[in-house]
Structures are given as structure tokens and as C-alpha cells.
Amino acid sequence: MSSLLKKYLMALTGFVMVGFVFVHMLGNLQMFNGPDAINEYAHFLQTLPKGVFWGFRITLLASLIIHVWMAILLVKENKAARPEDYSVNTSVQASLASRTMGISGSFLLFFIIFHIFHFTVRSIFPEYQSEAFYTALDGETVYNVYKMVVAGFSKTWVSVVYVVCMAFLCAHLAHAVSSMFQSLGLRNRTWKVRLDRFAVLYGWVIFLGFIAVPIGVLTHVIKPESSFTGTPAEALVINTNLSQ
Amino acid sequence: MKLHLKIWRQNSATEKGAFERYTLSDVSADASFLEMLDILNEQLIAENKDPVAFDHDCREGICGMCSLTINGVPHGPERATTACQLHMRHFKDGETIVIEPWRAKPFPVTKDLVVDRTPFDSVMQAGGFVSVRTGASPEANATPVPKPIAEYAMDAAACIGCGACVAACKNASAMLFVGAKVSHLNSLPQGKPEKDRRVVAMVEAMDSAGFGNCRNYAECEAVCPKEISLDVIAQMNRDYASAKIKQFFAPAES
Numbered sequence: 001m002s003s004l005l006k007k008y009l010m011a012l013t014g015f016v017m018v019g020f021v022f023v024h025m026l027g028n029l030q031m032f033n034g035p036d037a038i039n040e041y042a043h044f045l046q047t048l049p050k051g052v053f054w055g056f057r058i059t060l061l062a063s064l065i066i067h068v069w070m071a072i073l074l075v076k077e078n079k080a081a082r083p084e085d086y087s088v089n090t091s092v093q094a095s096l097a098s099r100t101m102g103i104s105g106s107f108l109l110f111f112i113i114f115h116i117f118h119f120t121v122r123s124i125f126p127e128y129q130s131e132a133f134y135t136a137l138d139g140e141t142v143y144n145v146y147k148m149v150v151a152g153f154s155k156t157w158v159s160v161v162y163v164v165c166m167a168f169l170c171a172h173l174a175h176a177v178s179s180m181f182q183s184l185g186l187r188n189r190t191w192k193v194r195l196d197r198f199a200v201l202y203g204w205v206i207f208l209g210f211i212a213v214p215i216g217v218l219t220h221v222i223k224p225e226s227s228f229t230g231t232p233a234e235a236l237v238i239n240t241n242l243s244q
Numbered sequence: 245m246k247l248h249l250k251i252w253r254q255n256s257a258t259e260k261g262a263f264e265r266y267t268l269s270d271v272s273a274d275a276s277f278l279e280m281l282d283i284l285n286e287q288l289i290a291e292n293k294d295p296v297a298f299d300h301d302c303r304e305g306i307c308g309m310c311s312l313t314i315n316g317v318p319h320g321p322e323r324a325t326t327a328c329q330l331h332m333r334h335f336k337d338g339e340t341i342v343i344e345p346w347r348a349k350p351f352p353v354t355k356d357l358v359v360d361r362t363p364f365d366s367v368m369q370a371g372g373f374v375s376v377r378t379g380a381s382p383e384a385n386a387t388p389v390p391k392p393i394a395e396y397a398m399d400a401a402a403c404i405g406c407g408a409c410v411a412a413c414k415n416a417s418a419m420l421f422v423g424a425k426v427s428h429l430n431s432l433p434q435g436k437p438e439k440d441r442r443v444v445a446m447v448e449a450m451d452s453a454g455f456g457n458c459r460n461y462a463e464c465e466a467v468c469p470k471e472i473s474l475d476v477i478a479q480m481n482r483d484y485a486s487a488k489i490k491q492f493f494a495p496a497e498s
Contacts, residue, residue: 003419003457004447004484074457078415081349081456087250087263088316088342094414094461101459179460185482188475 011180013063025209035146097175111165159214170207248340273333297356308404318408348416363453370449371442400428402470409464415456420464423476440487
């Protein structure tokens with residue numbers, strides 16, 4: 001496989017994941033609209049036609065696997081290309097984010113694995129699979145994502161690890177979002193400046209959007225579900241009043 | 245000026261090298277970096293020691309022979325400057341200067357600060373040319389070239405093949421060099437007919453030489469004595485993709 005083909009695959013699979021994190025962040029922000037909003041959104045995703053649902057999952061998983069696989073191949077070649085390092089190792093203009101893509105990427109890989117077993121497979125805290133984590137919504141029994149997220153982030157260590165990992169995501173994106181265009185040849189001097197700025201902005205938006213939820217839980221802006229008394233419909237009304 | 249030098253000494257490609265320290269007193273601030281090394285070598289020869297081997301030719305910044313990494317930066321601290329055009333006034337009196345060769349697997353050290361840059365020649369042999377008929381020179385205005393394209397191709401053609409891009413890259417990637425050659429020839433009407441074949445062949449030669457891969461750090465652009473921009477790497481990436489797509493859908497040969 002040629003060096004450039006590896007770069008293209010890195011950029012294209014990265015592009016898929018860059019788009020995914022934005023949609024994921026928007027979904028997470030539903031937490032601020034009360035239990036029904038996020039539970040309904042989660043239910044909508046879970047009940048998408050099987051083909052669409054698994055299509056998304058397989059595309060994302062394949063992107064992740066190819067991205068990591070290419071990273072391993074590229075890093076191996078890069079290390080082999082400089083067997084003896086400089087005694088003075090300096091950088092003239094390479095950004096910190098660009099120099100730490102391997103570190104930030106490795107943290108993100110561990111985070112993604114943990115995150116999937118935590119909230120998707122729900123095997124890290126098996127109590128998330130119990131009946132207590134189901135709720136009624138418009139006469140249907142749906143999974144109570146709201147309760148699970150609040151329970152998850154109420155553990156301070158989970159929130160801290162989460163925020164640190166999102167900082168790595170921010171750094172990774174700050175280089176990646178501009179770099180992927182360069183790898184595909186879709187950049188020039190004018191667009192480099194614009195895309196570099198956009199990448200940093202994108203990293204920060206994603207970072208702040210994601211960490212808003214654990215911070216909201218820890219500061220009780222996002223209230224535990226028990227504070228919503230009565231039927232879920234009433235809970236929504238209370239929450240709407242609160243936000244006014 | 246008094247200078248402390250820490251210089252990489254290595255007898256041959258197969259032997260292990262190490263740093264050695266030297267002190268020079270009374271170096272003129274107007275001396276070039278290579279003249280400073282000449283003074284050191286005269287001193288070493290007078291002491292009956294082996295002089296430091298380093299590459300040089302034109303000493304006016306256009307031949308691409310000097311290959312010194314000075315305090316971790318190829319060609320030293322000045323932008324758009326080769327080591328031969330770097331003057332000692334950019335250093336402080338009493339400073340310790342670390343001088344190393346280019347470090348990359350495809351560029352083995354021949355001796356001390358001299359490296360073998362043959363893989364660049366292999367890349368050029370693979371496609372860094374335009375196949376033309378020989379004979380009388382063509383009429384100058386027969387092939388019009390728009391001014392912006394002529395300028396862009398000329399900027400890419402300014403590459404002197406010194407290899408500082410490879411030396412500066414944290415992955416020892418040669419993509420700025422190959423990108424410059426590809427962009428120069430692929431942008432001009434004389435080079436266009438062989439555009440696809442050229443980029444594929446040159447990238448293949450680059451890969452097989454064992455260079456690393458570009459990670460868009462832009463260190464190469466910062467140290468390039470001819471200020472060649474990352475645009476040429478983007479063009480190489482673009483041209484390679486389009487060549488590969490055309491190759492994939494090419495009509496089958498009967």
C-alpha cells in the first residue's frame with residue numbers, strides 16, 4: 001500500500017468520525033432538555049430501521065478500525081525512517097497538537113473502548129441493565145438514558161476521566177480537521193489559514209459541548225431524575241418552567 | 245567571537261558515531277558558517293588531527309550541497325537560508341553550537357557531517373523529467389504559459405534538493421521534495437502529458453527508498469531554504485489520487 005493511499009484512508013475515516021462527534025455532541029446536549037427529550041431521541045435512534053441502524057454502526061466501527069490500523073502502519077514506517085534521532089530535538093513551527101497526535105489518539109482509543117462498554121454494552125456497571133433503568137414514554141417502555149447518564153457522571157472520577165479524554169479529543173481535532181484536507185490535496189495557502197482556524201474552533205466547540213454534560217450533572221444543573229415527581233409528562237413541564 | 249562546538253564525528257556508514265567538543269576563539273562575526281568550519285579544520289590539520297568532513301560546493305545558497313543540522317534546525321536558525329549563507333553574527337559570543345548531519349535512514353552518513361542523498365536521484369530518475377524530442381529548440385512563444393502558473397511552477401522549481409525537508413520532518417518524510425518536483429513539472433504544458441505516470445512513479449520511488457510519511461507538521465516548509473510551501477504536497481496528493489482513479493478506470497488493453 002503506497003504512503004499516499006494510507007494518508008487518504010486516514011483522512012477519509014477521520015472525516016467520518018469528525019462528523020460523528022458533532023452529531024453525538026448535539027445529541028448529548030438533549031440532557032439539558034430533561035429526561036423525555038434525551039430518552040425520546042435515544043429511542044428514535046434505537047428504533048431506526050435495522051439496515052440504517054447497523055449501517056451507521058458498521059461504518060463507524062470500520063472507520064475506527066481502519067484509522068487505527070493505518071496509524072499503526074504509518075508510525076512504524078516513520079520510526080524506521082529515522083533510526084538515530086537528533087541530540088537537539090526542536091520544532092520551528094509544528095503545533096503541539098500535531099506533535100501529540102499519537103498520544104491523544106491512543107487516549108481516545110482507550111476512551112472509546114471504555115465508553116462503548118460503559119454506555120452501549122453496559123457491562124462496566126451491570127446495574128445499568130436492570131429494570132430500574134427503564135421508564136415509560138408515551139405509553140412505551142424505553143431505556144432511561146437520562147438516569148444512566150446522571151448515574152454515570154455522578155461518580156466524580158468518571159467525570160474527571162471524561163473531561164480529560166475530551167481535552168485529548170479537542171487537541172486531536174485541532175490538528176486533524178485541517179490536516180485531513182491537506183492529505184486529500186484539498187488545501188492551499190489561503191485555505192490552510194482558514195482551515196487551521198476552523199479546526200481549532202471545531203475542537204473547542206466539541207470539547208465544551210461534551211464537557212457541559214458532566215459539569216451540568218456535578219453542579220446539579222442537570223437534576224437527578226428523582227427530582228422530577230409524577231409522570232414523565234409532568235416532569236417535562238417542570239423542566240420547561242425551570243429553563244424559563 | 246569565542247565558540248564552543250559539539251560536532252558529530254563518524255568514520256563511515258558502518259561505524260558508530262559520537263559527538264566531539266571543540267573550542268574556537270577569535271572567529272569573525274562576518275564569517276559564514278562554513279568559513280567557521282574551515283577555520284576549525286585548519287586548526288585540526290595544524291594539530292595533526294582528522295578534519296571534520298562536511299559537504300559544500302557553491303557557497304552561494306543555490307547548489308543544495310550543505311547538510312548541517314545546527315542546534316536541531318536544518319540549515320540553522322535563519323529562515324530561507326542555507327548553512328553556507330548563514331553568518332556567525334546570528335550566534336552569541338561564547339555560545340555552544342551543536343552540529344549534526346541530516347538524520348534519515350535513506351540518507352546514511354558517509355563521514356562526519358556528509359550524508360549520501362542518492363535516493364533523491366532515484367526519485368528524479370523515476371519521473372523528474374520531461375520526455376521531449378531532440379532537435380532544434382522550439383519557438384519561444386509557441387507554447388503559452390499563463391503568468392500565475394509560470395510563477396507557481398517556478399516557485400516549486402526553486403527546490404535545490406538539499407534534503408533539509410527530510411532532515412526537519414519528524415518522520416523523515418521526503419514529500420516536500422517530491423511534491424516540489426511533481427508540482428513543477430505537472431503544472432507546465434510541457435510536463436502535463438506525462439502528469440499521471442510521473443506522480444505515480446515518483447511516489448513509488450519515494451516509498452521504496454524508505455522515507456517516512458507526511459503528518460502535516462509543516463516543519464519542512466519552515467526550514468526550506470527556498471521557502472517551498474505545503475501547497476506542493478497538496479498538489480502531489482491531488483495528482484496522485486486523480487492518476488490512480490484514472491488508472492483504475494482505464495479501458496482494458498486488448
